[in-house]
Amino acid sequence: MNRWLAAGGILLGALVVFSFVSAxxxxxxxxxxxxxxxxxxPSYEPWFQSLWTPxxxxxxxxxxxxxxxxxxxxxxxxxxxxxxxxxxxxxxxxLP
Amino acid sequence: MHIxxxxxxxxxxxxxxxxxxxxxSYGALKTARLARNDELNKSHIAVAAAFIFVLxxxxxxxxTGSTSHPTGTGIAVVLFGPAVTAFLSAxxxxxxxxxxxxxxxxxxxxxxxxxxVVGPVAGWVVFxxxxxxxxxxxxxxxxxxxxxxxTYLVTSIQLGVAFPSGPGVAGVVDSIVRxxxxxxxxxxxxxxxxxxxxxxxxxxxxxSRQSIKTRLGVTA
Numbered sequence: 001m002n003r004w005l006a007a008g009g010i011l012l013g014a015l016v017v018f019s020f021v022s023a024x025x026x027x028x029x030x031x032x033x034x035x036x037x038x039x040x041x042p043s044y045e046p047w048f049q050s051l052w053t054p055x056x057x058x059x060x061x062x063x064x065x066x067x068x069x070x071x072x073x074x075x076x077x078x079x080x081x082x083x084x085x086x087x088x089x090x091x092x093x094x095l096p
Numbered sequence: 097m098h099i100x101x102x103x104x105x106x107x108x109x110x111x112x113x114x115x116x117x118x119x120x121s122y123g124a125l126k127t128a129r130l131a132r133n134d135e136l137n138k139s140h141i142a143v144a145a146a147f148i149f150v151l152x153x154x155x156x157x158x159x160t161g162s163t164s165h166p167t168g169t170g171i172a173v174v175l176f177g178p179a180v181t182a183f184l185s186a187x188x189x190x191x192x193x194x195x196x197x198x199x200x201x202x203x204x205x206x207x208x209x210x211x212x213v214v215g216p217v218a219g220w221v222v223f224x225x226x227x228x229x230x231x232x233x234x235x236x237x238x239x240x241x242x243x244x245x246x247t248y249l250v251t252s253i254q255l256g257v258a259f260p261s262g263p264g265v266a267g268v269v270d271s272i273v274r275x276x277x278x279x280x281x282x283x284x285x286x287x288x289x290x291x292x293x294x295x296x297x298x299x300x301x302x303x304s305r306q307s308i309k310t311r312l313g314v315t316a
Contacts, residue, residue, distance in 0.1 A: 002299050004233055008292030015157055015285055024161020030098045030198075032162055032278050033255060037103055040261045040271060046102030053197030063195050064153045067188075071149030075297070078139040082304035 097167065097251045097279070098192070098207055101200025108258040113205030116182070119213050123183030130176065140301065144172035145184045147297060151290060152188055152211075158282040166286055167211050167247050170240025170294030171301070174223050178216040185212030210250035219243030232302055233295040241291035248283045252276035 019026060037044060054060035104112070130137040151168025158164055172181040186208045192198040199207050223239035230238070256272030 002296045004237065004292050004299060005296030008289050008296060011285065011292065012156065012289050015159070015289070018159065019157035022159075022161060024157075026157055026161065026163055028155060029158075029160075029162045029164040029279055029282050030100060033251070033275055034100045034103055036274055036278055037255065037259050040259045040274070044105075044259070046100070047106065048102035048200065048202045050101045050197040050200060051194065054195075060196060064155075067191065067196075068150045068153035071146035071151075071153070074142050074146035075150070078143050079300050079304060082136075082139060 097164075097210055097248050098189075098199035099203040099251065099255065101193070101197070102202055103200075104203050104206055104254070104258055106202075108254070109202045109205060111205075112203075112209050112254065116186070116205040116208040116213065119179060119182045120186045120208060123179035123181070123186075123212075126176075127180050127183050130180070140175050141180070141184075143297075143301060144175055144180075145187070147171040147294070148184055148188050151293070152192070156286050156289065158285055160282045162282055164248075164279065164282045164286055166290035166293075167215060167244050168290065168294075169211065169216050169243050169247075170219060170236060170290065171297060173216045173219045173243055174236050174239055174294075174298060175301075178213060178220050181216040182208060182212035185216075206251075206254050210247045210254060214250045215243040215247030218246035233299050236298040237291040237295040239291075240294035241287045244287035244290045245283060248279040249276060252279060 054063060127141060131141055147170070148168040151166040153165070155163040155165050167185075169181050169185060172184050186204070189199055189204055189207050189211065193200050193204055219239040219242045222242045223235050226235040226238050252272050252275035255275040256268050259271055260267035261271045261274065
């Protein structure tokens with residue numbers, strides 16, 4: 001097991017667990033920045049709307065999942081395809 | 097880091113497009129050239145782009161009670177430098193603007209500049225500086241973390257200059273600090289997660305073929 005991936009996974013898990021035990025709205029920081037704009041300049045009106053937005057949160061999460069899944073498939077495909085022979089066991093553990 | 101659709105005044109939207117378009121164009125040419133030259137490049141470009149796809153789809157909860165997402169540009173920066181990263185980021189940001197209502201077409205220029213240009217340049221400089229002294233994974237970790245944090249800092253600056261809270265430089269600085277405070281604490285752990293994942297993946301990429309180690313100047 002690659003220890004960098006393990007460390008990243010553990011930290012990611014810790015953040016998710018933290019979100020269970022801590023109070024918060026858990027909205028996106030991008031949206032919070034948008035709210036800050038309206039605080040600084042209450043008269044500002046967004047002058048352009050998205051051409052199309054997902055009709056519901058479910059469909060939005062579907063499209064986000066597809067984005068992540070396509071990326072994951074490509075990474076898996078190329079790493080598997082380019083793997084050198086004879087190193088199938090325990091990849092990554094003996095890296096410098 | 098995605099500035100929402102319509103949330104930049106027209107003049108600033110234009111300014112960031114003017115900055116972004118030459119870099120994206122050069123990056124597109126460079127990507128095409130790399131892909132033509134070498135079959136291995138093609139698979140590495142695909143993996144680098146896919147890493148951006150995966151990571152920028154993850155909205156991760158952070159310590160501040162809000163969620164934010166990594167940029168995923170670390171792999172592309174380390175393998176191909178900032179120009180190719182700008183091109184790949186533009187593709188992802190366009191997808192998100194058109195299909196997810198995330199970011200926007202008018203703010204695409206600004207978002208490419210933060211995520212695809214300035215953040216990657218910072219990460220690339222860090223990688224170049226550290227690579228001779230650290231192993232590939234540690235240098236990639238540092239590059240990805242710096243690229244992520246810088247991206248959000250640039251977004252804060254872009255919003256700060258467009259929406260100063262008062263007259264003159266003081267108002268701009270005050271606004272930048274306010275926007276940076278929205279992102280900074282949230283982004284610290286997320287940047288570290290991103291760095292660790294990038295370092296892990298580059299380890300597998302480097303193992304997959306010897307030639308990449310030669311190209312990155314890694315001895316192992």
